[in-house]
Amino acid sequence: MRRLYNVAGLVLLISASAIGPAHAEDLGDYLADADDAIYSGRRFVGTTWDGIVSSEIVEVQHHGGMSMVGSGPTSATVGEGRWHRDDTDEEGFSYVGQSVPAPTDRYTLVPGGPAEHLGRPSHVLDVLERGVLRMRLVVDDSTSAPVLTEVYTADGSVFRSTSMIEFSVSVDAGMAGERDRAYRMLVPLNETDFPAVAAGYRLIDAYEAPEGSSQAFYSDGLFTFSLFATSGNVDWMDVAGDIHTYAAGGRAYFRAVRPATVWILWNAPGRALALVGDLPPDHLEAVLAELPPPGAENWMQRLWHRIFG
Amino acid sequence: MARLTPNPDARGELFSAYLDGELSPDEVALVVAAIDGDEAAVEEFRALQAVRRTVRMLPSLEVPDALLPDGHLGALLSAYLDGELTVFEHKRVTGHLVACTECRSELHELDRARIAVRSLPGAEPTTQTEVAAVPRDRRWRRVVAGGLAAAAAVTVFVVLAGGGGEQPVLVLEDLANRHAARASAEPGFAVQPTGLEVSSP
Numbered sequence: 001m002r003r004l005y006n007v008a009g010l011v012l013l014i015s016a017s018a019i020g021p022a023h024a025e026d027l028g029d030y031l032a033d034a035d036d037a038i039y040s041g042r043r044f045v046g047t048t049w050d051g052i053v054s055s056e057i058v059e060v061q062h063h064g065g066m067s068m069v070g071s072g073p074t075s076a077t078v079g080e081g082r083w084h085r086d087d088t089d090e091e092g093f094s095y096v097g098q099s100v101p102a103p104t105d106r107y108t109l110v111p112g113g114p115a116e117h118l119g120r121p122s123h124v125l126d127v128l129e130r131g132v133l134r135m136r137l138v139v140d141d142s143t144s145a146p147v148l149t150e151v152y153t154a155d156g157s158v159f160r161s162t163s164m165i166e167f168s169v170s171v172d173a174g175m176a177g178e179r180d181r182a183y184r185m186l187v188p189l190n191e192t193d194f195p196a197v198a199a200g201y202r203l204i205d206a207y208e209a210p211e212g213s214s215q216a217f218y219s220d221g222l223f224t225f226s227l228f229a230t231s232g233n234v235d236w237m238d239v240a241g242d243i244h245t246y247a248a249g250g251r252a253y254f255r256a257v258r259p260a261t262v263w264i265l266w267n268a269p270g271r272a273l274a275l276v277g278d279l280p281p282d283h284l285e286a287v288l289a290e291l292p293p294p295g296a297e298n299w300m301q302r303l304w305h306r307i308f309g
Numbered sequence: 310m311a312r313l314t315p316n317p318d319a320r321g322e323l324f325s326a327y328l329d330g331e332l333s334p335d336e337v338a339l340v341v342a343a344i345d346g347d348e349a350a351v352e353e354f355r356a357l358q359a360v361r362r363t364v365r366m367l368p369s370l371e372v373p374d375a376l377l378p379d380g381h382l383g384a385l386l387s388a389y390l391d392g393e394l395t396v397f398e399h400k401r402v403t404g405h406l407v408a409c410t411e412c413r414s415e416l417h418e419l420d421r422a423r424i425a426v427r428s429l430p431g432a433e434p435t436t437q438t439e440v441a442a443v444p445r446d447r448r449w450r451r452v453v454a455g456g457l458a459a460a461a462a463v464t465v466f467v468v469l470a471g472g473g474g475e476q477p478v479l480v481l482e483d484l485a486n487r488h489a490a491r492a493s494a495e496p497g498f499a500v501q502p503t504g505l506e507v508s509s510p
Contacts, residue, residue, distance in 0.1 A: 033358050036328055038341050063337065064327070067493075076486070081494030083486050093490045096406050096413075142344070142351050144358075169345040171337065185390055185420055186487075187406060187413045207491070210483060217491045226488035230479065240481050261485060274481065276488045 027109050027222070030125065033144040035065040035079070041167040045259045047160045049281055052244060052257045060164075062145065063171040082183055094183035095207070106200055107134065107222050117147040118167050127222060132156075134280070135222065143169055154282035160260070192216060194227060199286035201225065201279075218277075218287075225277025227291065234272035236265040248285045251294050268292035320350065324357050381405075382412045386419055 039062050046055030059075075061068045066079035068086065075086040084092025108131075112124025115138050127135040133156070138148035147167060151160040192206035194216035201218040209215040213230035236243065236254045243265065246255035256263040264275040264284065273292065277284075320343060326332050327340045343350045382405055388394050389402045406413055 032361075036358055036361075038337070038344065078486075078489050079493045081490060083490035083493070093487055095491045095494050096403050170341050182391065185416055186491075187416055190410060190413075204495075207487075209487065211479065213479070215484075215487060215491070217488070219492075219495070224488075224492045226484070226491060228479075228484050234479065239479055256481075258485075261488075263481065263485070272479075274479075274484055276485050 027107070027127065030139070030144070034139075034146060037140075037144045038063050038171055039140070039143050039145040039167060039169055040171050041164050043162060043164050045160070045162045047257055047259055047262070048157075049159065049255075049257050049262065054257045054259050056259045057165065061171045084183070089182075091182045091184045093186055095186045096188060106220055112136075118164065120147070120167065122147060140167070151278075151280055153280050159280045160278070162260070189214070194229075195290060198290040199283065201283075201287055220279075220283070223277065223279040223283060225275055225279055225287070228274040228276070229271045231271050233267040234265075236267075236272075240265060249289045251288070253288070253294060264288065266294040269295050321353065321357065324354050328357060328361060381409065381415075386412065386416050389416070390419055390423060 041060060042057055043060050044055065044057050046053065058069050064079075066077055066082075068075055068077045070076060070086075077084055077086055077092075081095040082092055084090070106129060108128045110126040110128060112126055115122045115124050117138050117140065121141040122138045123141060125137045125139060126133055127137070132154075133152055135152070136148075136150045137146055139145070140147050145164070145167070146162075147164040149160075149162040150158050153159045186207045188205040188207060192203070192214065194203055194206055194214075196203050198218060201220045201223075204217045204219055206214060206216045209228055209230075211230065213228055216227045216229075218225050218227065240254070240256055240263070243254045243256045243263075246253045246264065252266075254265040256265070261276055261278055262284065266273055269292075271292075275284075275287070275291075279287065323332070323336065323340055323343070327337065332340065344354055382389070382402055385394070385398065385402050388398070394402060406416065
């Protein structure tokens with residue numbers, strides 16, 4: 001497979017878009033049922049944004065609320081707030097969620113008709129935002145596994161597509177037995193200066209992140225993003241390869257398009273910010289408009305931060 | 310693959326244990342075999358899922374503090390960090406941590422202590438590739454000046470140039486993985502079903 005961030009992003013997409021059997025009553029039920037599903041196979045995932053295309057085909061196994069994405073030395077396992085690489089004994093991450101997300105009225109769920117995917121009986125589920133189709137899912141009847149997912153932009157074009165291209169109701173015994181691991185626990189901070197709401201995305205909780213940075217986790221009930229902030233400014237071209245300039249709201253950012261996620265990178269006065277998430281472009285632009293704008297520090301601010309942090 | 314014994318009670322218990330994450334790999338294989346192509350088993354599995362959904366909607370039953378030593382997690386925190394808890398204990402601990410600032414602080418301290426121990430000489434170095442988050446080879450700029458005013462100017466310039474001190478390190482892949490982990494903690498949020506017409510893209 002690919003780079004590990006792609007793995008993680010893919011699993012994020014899976015967790016954000018999975019649904020379950022037809023008689024579940026809301027998206028939360030579908031998601032919960034999909035967590036219980038047992039399946040494996042190969043999955044195509046690709047994102048298209050302003051002509052930038054990023055796609056990949058990955059192996060996936062899902063069992064017990066955990067997804068192992070990739071194979072051999074490059075696989076990673078994600079689920080239940082945890083993440084770890086499979087090829088090392090390094091600690092993984094394990095998040096302790098703080099807030100219980102409230103139901104959202106931003107989206108409505110419309111059960112569609114029966115369908116078939118890879119010869120298996122399935123059904124369609126549409127997620128609407130103010131009456132406009134935002135996501136279409138095809139769910140395997142037998143396992144509750146999401147076998148096809150499409151996310152649409154505001155103008156109705158496909159932004160991201162995820163599709164099982166091979167599907168089996170089985171998992172490797174090694175995957176099934178993956179339980180005992182050492183994890184670095186991440187406990188929510190009691191206070192944070194991140195905005196409580198950004199364009200309909202609510203701040204769910206915030207955590208310490210590496211090297212004195214911090215992470216804020218946001219969700220609108222369907223899509224999610226994390227905002228990482230570290231003090232000082234960062235030369236993003238030096239840190240990240242394969243990034244492009246991006247203008248939103250008259251402001252200049254860097255962006256990186258990955259198969260299942262997008263990254264937006266910029267420097268604001270006093271800190272560097274990185275947004276990682278699966279939200280579509282119109283949502284992203286609205287969110288960025290409510291976050292600290294790009295801008296360089298003046299010499300007084302730089303002096304202040306160097307001295308006092 | 311061996312088929313599951315068609316004993317409804319035994320199958321139900323196995324499904325229940327699977328949903329609770331308590332099965333061994335061999336037992337998971339039995340569940341897989343039972344579900345694959347067996348409509349009755351699929352229906353039973355779904356029914357059990359529905360029961361679990363209903364249970365999830367019930368008001369949470371908090372573990373009485375009296376059942377915890379001093380009302381806090383105590384030694385369970387170490388077991389938590391070491392990944393030694395059962396599924397039930399894990400849920401109980403995470404549930405308590407959400408509400409208890411004192412235990413969260415203790416968990417932070419324990420985690421820091423573990424990291425400190427691992428950083429002692431002899432501990433294995435990390436294999437993670439790290440990329441400096443600020444321009445490498447940023448050099449001190451040499452300013453030659455005389456007099457007190459010039460010296461003060463040099464001091465300010467050096468501070469502004471970012472010299473001295475340890476540079477922060479960011480690994481973008483690490484950030485993306487952290488986001489994926491946090492996002493996976495929630496299976497999803499409720500979206501109200503309606504009968505609206507679909508606007509096809």
